[in-house]
Amino acid sequence: MSWPLPGEPELDLDEIQGHVLVGFGGAPQALGAYTAADPAAAARTAGRWAEMVTPTRRLLPRMGRPARDVVGGLWSSVETGPWVALALSRRVLEAAGRPVEFDDPWFAAPSMASAGGLHDPRPAGGGARGSDWVVGRPDRPVDVLLVVAAGTVRAAEEVVGWFTGQARAWLDGEPFLERLLPMKGSKEHFGFRDGISQPAPLGLRDDGTLFDARRADDDGGEPKTTNQQDLVWPGEFVFGYPMPVEGDPRVCGLEARPADDAAAAFARNGSILVYRRLAQDVPAFRAFCAKRAAERADEIPGLTPETLAELVVGRRPDGLPLSAPPGADVKDPVAMNAFDFTHDAMDQACPLGAHIRKVNPRAGHKEEQLRRIMRRGAPFGTAYVEGEAAPPPGGRGLVFLAYMTSARVQFGRLAMDWMNNANAPSGRGGHDMLVGQVAAGASREVDLRRDPPEVKIAAGPDETWVHMTGGAFLFAPSIGALRSLAGIEQEGARAMEAGPQPEDLEKALKQYAIYEHPDDHPDGYVLREWLILPAQTLPGDSHKVATLEEARALLPAGVSKVSEGPEPGATNLVEVWM
Amino acid sequence: MVPYVNPAAPGVEVPHKRTLTPVQWDGFPEAVGKRYRGDARFAQAEHLGHEDWWGFGAPDMPIVDVDTGEVVDIDCRVRDRQDEYLEWHAREVDGVLRSITFVCEGWDYFQFLFRQGDKGREHVAKRYRDCTGDDSITPEDLEAPATLGFRLPNGRVEPFVRKGDLNPRNRFNRENGIVHLSHRANNLAAEVTLAVTSALPRADANDQLVDGDDAKRLICCTLAGDPARSSDPNIAAGAYLGVTDPEKPQRFTLTDPIGLYIADFAYGMLQHPDGESAPRDYWTPTRGKDADPISARETSRILRLHLEVPEGEGVLGEMLIDGNAIEHPAQLAELVRMHLLVDTWDAPEGVVVPPIACRGGCCRDTRTTLLDSYRAQDGPRCGPGEVDAYPDLLKRTGAAAPAPVAEAPTMSRRRP
Structure with a gap:
């Protein structure tokens, strides 16, 4: 057998935003979230920005290279940054008269705070859910979201500032701006390496070559990249492309598209973007691990705060899975990613409720086929320093950004049905203690070890360390769809063809x-x-x-x-x- | 030694056991969701007809008296697309949704009760009266007036209920309310068949143990249930994985009382028009055992669940689901999760159950991706637009080896 798989589509490299399929990696980034007083005007402006948005083709040279080296212009062969991603709210698209029936109730919701199944907590002092968020409050929804990568965070901020200047005419209040600071070792604030098991899209470039580097030999098994990433049919991430077929990752499935023909045409090459700003309380997480480890050390020999944190996450801080043998190399993609839980049915190495096993059960029974998402998150805030007097202004945490073709079906399944559910996806195991949320006043619980003897740990309603502070369900249109918002389809194309003019x-x-x-x-x-x-x-x-x-x-x-x-x-x- | 154990059988001793909820599944029918994109799926899920017998798209067949061959004027349509062991009935007043009731009790249980003499018949009739508010319902209204069957276009008659039995396809369970499940496949016998058949290790065409990771592939091999459903493959895989774990083989049985239960409902997604979440007590489990769905899911055994907004606090039809208007009652079915419970214990040392051959395979519709099973002895008879989904399950040299197990009823959607 040989690549490509039957039915692998050609990906439109000039239409799909580069942030979706390639990402900005660990590049320094800045984010701008805007609320529009005049959504129709915001749509027109966004349309004029279409040519600033980075298409996939521009990011191809960066694939396989450290992003921050490339974006800063160090590679002479690579077109430099800034790289720009742009997503819009449903109401902006509606104001522009675009068909937006994408069959996704969460994208259709007026606010992310409406997604009650996510169990995002209400303000401590009372009030509506989301009324205490710093971005995307129900009364100030995110209408336009920009993510910009550049050689430095300051440079990225400057570019966001340039966009902000153009948005002044329709802005409702001040925009929400955030610096996204890459952390050493690609870690998040609790100290664990993040983003390891990212899927990659199946598909071809327009020269007929494979989009992603993959194993030289097709052994007939699950398609993988050379880095042991799962190769997934691109309809999981981008409208207009085939979806996976349940049970066989090699079989080309149906096209991901809304039922409505007009909406399907507009959505083509676009993606739903889930944006969640998750604040991390590092001292609270460490205190929990220290307390429970001390309490349960008799039951699990060798349990320390650090090993308990590893059991909650399911990986070691350097990213190696808990089942990795001594001496495993973090640079070895096989060690990092080519593992599953089939030989850990009794959870002896990794608890069923561990974060990585919850959201990516790999081989082993799960309620249904895992629907993948393309994560593009990045940390915000400076790293925690032991003994610090106060957290940094604005706090610290993770900006969760993920692309998919249904927020409710894909992100909803992972977050609402699995992370927040003690018995899913494997029928038992407890909650995801890292980021899972439960109804107000309820406790969370996870089985650290099932056999023998069972050991559970629980976190009370007040023992939380990840707090939702804002977000939105958005749509990242194709470059062409964006262009259409300003009515400049032809003009833009001509401009590209003619090249830059002196003016x-x-x-x-x-x-x-x-x-x-x-x-x-x-x-x-x-x-x-x-x-x-x-x-x-x-x-x-x-x-x-x-x-x-x-x-x-x-x-x-x-x-x-x-x-x-x-x-x-x-x-x-x-x-x-x- | 079969891994599935009947603990009521003489001489069976069950050691220390654990009650688990090995699988959950969505109450909204997966096959409908795959056939219909967008909001169209909601209306399609409430289709009434005979598709549960004759497959998707089949016309309603004439109902005949099996003994006389004469057509009987009786409406035996059921909720023939609600096949995840969950069915519902919505009550509307002046076109506005007021309440919805979900049930998950198999029709065969009520048929069994109905067969227990006058007391049993009256008991069932009373359940009907209580659930529908129709005080006039008598046992005679519910029983089949004759042995009834469908007459196929080729003249063959397929019986579905004996004279005097509870007719599970009666109109009272459809028009004025809902008492029990009515879809042909929504029965307890199917659950037990699934559990028993799924507990036998299976070998594929290469004599390799079929693993349980892929629930759809497994059920195509075992033919234990309908591969197009969400429930059956997951139930089967949950059972199979427990008993085929080489490191810790298990014995198991369905937890007493055997049933398929509502596990949970996403009450947080139901909101008032101002966006405030509705309290959990708008949902009333009126039969079976409720449990705190967060802390003790394994104790949740809800059989009947009623949702209604209390007087003075609004109307269900004006509520929102995650900010979206309720335009169809079936939207609420997407908030309901189902599960079943099993008791497991360690298998005796040294007892190994050898794998047996697969009983069949599946064709996959390339347009909808839905699977349809075929028996080993029939070979793959995939129609136009279909492919053999798992060609490695069955040996292709000569006739497929018959599986050494009793033939169990299958729930194939393939039309006869």
Whole structure:
């Protein structure tokens, strides 16, 4: 047998947003969430931004490379950032007269706070669910969501600021802005590596090659990438493409599409985006683990706060599964991802209620086929420091972003039916103690070990460490659908064909990056100018100098530094000015 | 030694056991959801007819007196697409939804009661009166006036109820309320068949143990139930995985009292027009045992669940589900989860149950992705637009080896 599988579709690389299928990886990012006083005007503006939104094709060169190296312009072969993702609310699309019956009750809901099954808690002092959120409150829904990646967080913020300036005419109040800071080791704030078992889409590029690198030999088993990621039919993530067929990951299923023909046409190459801002209370989680570990150490020899946290998560902090043998290498994708729970039916290595086993049961019985989602989350807030006087302003946590074709069926199944349910997906095991939520006043409980003897731990109603602080159900349209909102389908296409005009270059957002000892000038510094235009980023002037001071002296007047010097991972990017 | 044990049989000793809820499934029919996109599925789920006997899209067949062959003027349509062991009846006043009642008790249980003499007949009639509010219902209204059957286009007659038995397809269970399940496949016998048949280890065409990870593949192998449902494959896989775990083989039995129960309902999703969640007590389990669904799901054995907004607090038809208007009662079925309970204990040391051959396979409709089973001896008879979904289940050299188990009734949707 050989790739591709029968029915694998060609993915429209120029229409599907790059954030959906490729993502921005660990690049520094900034997020802007806007509420529109005039949704129709917001739709027109979003349409004019269509060419700024990064299509999948622009991110192809970054696949397999560390994102932050690429986005900063270090790779001469890669078109540099910023990279932009854009999603809109149902009411914005409706105001623009677009068909939005996507057969997804959560996308149709007026607010994420309406999704009662998620058990997002009400304000402690009373009031409606969501009224205490910092973003996406029911009275101030998120209408436009921008995610921007750039060489530095400051640079990404600058770009969001540029968009914000254009949105002023229809903005309702101030936008919600957030810095998304990559953490060392791709970890989240509780200290565990995140995003390991991300699926990858089946499908082809327009040159007939496979979209994702996959095993050289098709052994007839479950399709996997070379990194042991599950390859999934793209209809899980993007409308207009085949869905999986239950029971056989190799069989091409039905097209993911709304029943309504007009809505299906508009939705094609677009995705539903679930956005949740989850604050993490690191001291509370650690205190819980310390307390319970002390209480139960007699029952589970060797139980420590750290090992208890690992049992709650289902992985070690470095990302290795709990069943990994001693000496397993975190750089070995087989060790990290090529495992299942078929030999752990009695939960001796990983509890059934552990987070990773709840949301990805792998082999082993589950109530139904796992519906995958494409996660694009990133941490916000600075890392916890033991003994800190106070959490950072705005707190810390994870911005959960995930693409799919049905929020209710896919995210809802994972969150509402599995994470919040003590008996699902495997009939027992307890709650997901990491992020699962239950009704107000109820406790959560998980079986740490089933046999022998059973050990359960419980968390009372007040023992919580992940708090919902905002979110929205949105739609990330295709580039063409976005363009249509401004009525510039043809105009945009012509502009792309003709290339940038002189007046465009005048209007371009200019970014200046100073590199230390780059490949093309290993003995000195290079100041590069980048012209950020609709649809593309062009290299501008380049100056080779001997010292950093000389490079700075060449900067035009009026620019300001948006980076604070070299950042980890950006090996020779010294400063960014805009 | 069969892994499924009848604990009531003489000489059977059950050691320390655990009660588990190995599987849950959605109450809304999966097959309807796959056939109909979007909101159309809600109306389609409430179809009345004879499809539970003759397959999707089949016309209603004439009902005849089996003994005389004469057509009987009786309406025997049932909720023929509500096949997940959950059926419902909605009450509307002036076109506005006022209440909905869900049931999950098999019709065969009521038929059994009805056969227990006058007392049993009256007991069933009283249940009907209580559940429908129609005080005029008598046992005679419920019994089959003759042995009834469907007359097929080829003239063959297929009986479905004996004269004098409770006719589970009677109009009182359909028009004015609901007492019990009515779909042909929604019965306790099907549950026991599933549990027993699913407990036998199976080998595929390569003599490899069929694993239980893929519930659909497994049920196509065992023919224990309908592969197009959500319930049957999951029930079967839950049982199978327990007994085929090589490291910890189990014996099991269905927990007494045997039944398929409402496990839970997502009450948090039901909201007032202002978005405030409705309290849980709008949902009233009126038969069976309720339980706190959060802390003790294994004790939840709800058989009948009624949803109504109390007087003065609104009207059900004006409520929202996660912010969306209720335009069809079937939307509420998506809030209901089902489960069953089993008791398990460790298998005796050294007792190994050898795998036996699969009893069949499945064709997959490439348009809807729905599965339809076929028996091993019939071979794959996949029609136009269908493919053999699991060609590795059955040996293809000559006639397939018959499975050494008694022929169990199957719930195939294939028309005769």
